[in-house]
Amino acid sequence: MGNPILFIILATIALASALGMLLNRNAVHSALFLILNMVTLAVLYLVLNAPFIAMVQITVYAGAIMVLFLFVIMLLGAERTSGPIRPGWQMYLTLLLTAVLLATFGAVLLGADGEGTAVAPTLDASPTAIGLTLFESYVFPFEVTSILLLAAMVGVVVLRMRRKG
């Protein structure tokens, strides 16, 4: 499943950009770090035999969603943030709970019998194959998603509509 050196480089970039997003005081810089993270994940998807998902990740996530984020940050002029909260009981509780979360994940990962060596990628993951699966096995979820998107669109329009009088 890919070259170890390539994986380590990509994982390092992904973790560093995620930490950069977490620690940066400027919201615009946080958004740019998150875009870097998403592009890195797209490359990992390519390694994992998911070319369609990789392209969707770049166009929808790194493109549309992050542009929306940057647009709102600049519209509100809220790029100066206070950064992470100051040390206090809240922060210690957060760190404790995160440590518990990590320990749980770690226990699951280490406890897995998992020789994770996957079989060779015999699967066709082209957009054609994805489309066939989507419209053969997942037609109902697909239609539900269209209703969800419509509801989101109507909701946003109603939310921003000025009341007369």
Place this chain on the structure above:
Amino acid sequence: MPVVTTSWYVALSVALFTIGALGVLLRRNAVVIFMSVELMLNAANLAFVAFARHFNNLDGQIFVFFVITVAAAEVAVGLALIVAIFRTKNSINVDEINTMKG
């Protein structure tokens, strides 16, 4: 050279998810909290794709597709809410949004 296994990808996914959870809990800017939620969704997507590759099955990739769609809808509604809150309170610090607090 070591062989890259599915566990490596799952471990990376765990690390990214934890950083996202830390962001939600530690930051006070509503937009940055939203970005952290996106990071957590991305971590879940990475695990989905890794397992799709592991089991040689397309269903995982279809789910990632749905997750991305739902994330887009969530961001549109969430950011509209943030803009509406900013218009009334002139702040997006979540500590100051306490009007409904008893």
